[in-house]
Amino acid sequence: MAETTTPKILIIEDEESIWSLVKGYLEREDYNVAVATDGQSGLETARRIKPDLIVLDLMLPGIDGLEICHLLRAESDVYILMLTARTEEIDRIIGLTMGADDYVTKPFSPRELVARIKAALRRYRQDPSPVTSNRNILGTLSLEISSRKVWVKDQLLDLTRTEFDLLATLTEMPSRVFSREQLLEAVWSHDYFGDERVVDVHIGQLRKKIELASGGQPIKTVWGVGYRFEAEAGK
Numbered sequence: 001m002a003e004t005t006t007p008k009i010l011i012i013e014d015e016e017s018i019w020s021l022v023k024g025y026l027e028r029e030d031y032n033v034a035v036a037t038d039g040q041s042g043l044e045t046a047r048r049i050k051p052d053l054i055v056l057d058l059m060l061p062g063i064d065g066l067e068i069c070h071l072l073r074a075e076s077d078v079y080i081l082m083l084t085a086r087t088e089e090i091d092r093i094i095g096l097t098m099g100a101d102d103y104v105t106k107p108f109s110p111r112e113l114v115a116r117i118k119a120a121l122r123r124y125r126q127d128p129s130p131v132t133s134n135r136n137i138l139g140t141l142s143l144e145i146s147s148r149k150v151w152v153k154d155q156l157l158d159l160t161r162t163e164f165d166l167l168a169t170l171t172e173m174p175s176r177v178f179s180r181e182q183l184l185e186a187v188w189s190h191d192y193f194g195d196e197r198v199v200d201v202h203i204g205q206l207r208k209k210i211e212l213a214s215g216g217q218p219i220k221t222v223w224g225v226g227y228r229f230e231a232e233a234g235k
Contacts, residue, residue, distance in 0.1 A: 007121050008032045010051040012042030012068065013083065014060055018106075022055060025110045029118070039063030046072055053121060055113075058084040058095060066098050073099030077161040079120050083108075096201040101162045102188065103198070119189035123165075136171050138231035140214050143171060152213035162187065163206045166199075170219065170229040179226040203227060 009026055013019040014037045026033045034049055036042035039062035046054060046068075054072070058065040069080055082100040084091055092103050102120065104113055136143040142151045148164050150157045159167070169186045170178060178186075180196040188198075203219060211217050218230050 006030065006032045007053065008034070008049060008051040009053050009055065009117065010034045010036065010042070010046055010049065011055045012036045012039070012046075012060065012065070013055065013057040014038060015057075018057075018083075021110055022113060025114050026117070029114060031117075039065070039068055043068050043071060046076075046078070050076070051078060053079045053081065053117060055117070056080055056082050056100070058082060058091065066095060069095065069098045069100050073160065079161070081113075081116065081120065092195075093201055096198065097205055099160060101160070103195075123187070123189055136168075138171055138174055138229070139218065140216070141171070141210070141218065141231070143168060152210055155213045157209050157213060159206070159209065160202075162202050163209070166202055166206060167229075170227065174229050174231055177222045177225050177228045183226065 009031050011019045011022055011026075011033065013022070013035070016037075019035050019037070023033050023035060034045055034051070036045045039060040042056070042060065043063060056065045056068060060068070063071075065082060065084075069082070072078060072080065080100045080102075082092075082095045082103040083106060084095065084103060085106040092105070095103055102116065104116065136145070140153050143149075145168065148161075150159055150164065150167060165187045166183060169183060180199045183199050184196055207217060207219050210219065220228050220230055222228060
């Protein structure tokens with residue numbers, strides 16, 4: 001999709017020192033930026049303006065970031081970049097499993113955050129998938145690239161944008177082993193410099209959805225290297 005309009009970014013963050021700093025950096029990049037300082041207004045603003053990307057704090061008054069993430073993901077594929085002050089890895093994992101696409105841990109560099117946002121928007125607003133063919137049928141799994149839909153045994157899977165892009169990348173070359181770095185480059189962007197474990201969490205969510213529908217698991221782990229897709233025969 002050609003980038004014809006100014007991207008809209010919504011910051012949902014209750015600390016003024018943080019949202020004002022991030023807003024200033026983003027506006028210098030000519031983004032259209034809105035701010036909400038509590039969970040309820042953040043949810044309402046997201047539904048009203050339909051932003052291209054949301055910077056979402058985990059800890060918010062009212063509805064917390066995890067619940068907002070869960071609610072928005074049920075109705076939108078907006079890119080969600082989660083902010084968390086917590087140091088425990090489990091909190092970041094929970095945020096990703098609730099539907100966030102990526103996360104940044106406080107304290108953070110505003111320049112790093114802006115770079116992550118720019119990279120995400122480049123991917124989000126480009127052609128829908130890195131693969132070239134419109135339809136891939138691999139065993140019991142079928143991907144339609146133009147509509148970004150996936151079926152397993154005629155059951156439509158409910159995938160996030162990131163999950164779809166991971167699956168499309170893996171199925172473009174079945175049996176090829178993709179390292180985490182290669183998946184980050186293909187799905188998050190070539191200049192991504194966050195935590196590569198974000199790949200593992202999204203792969204885990206993708207696997208659960210496929211296995212629930214098919215009873216099988218075509219995404220294989222190659223220990224010490226990465227992941228590959230092996231088509232399963234129809235049953």
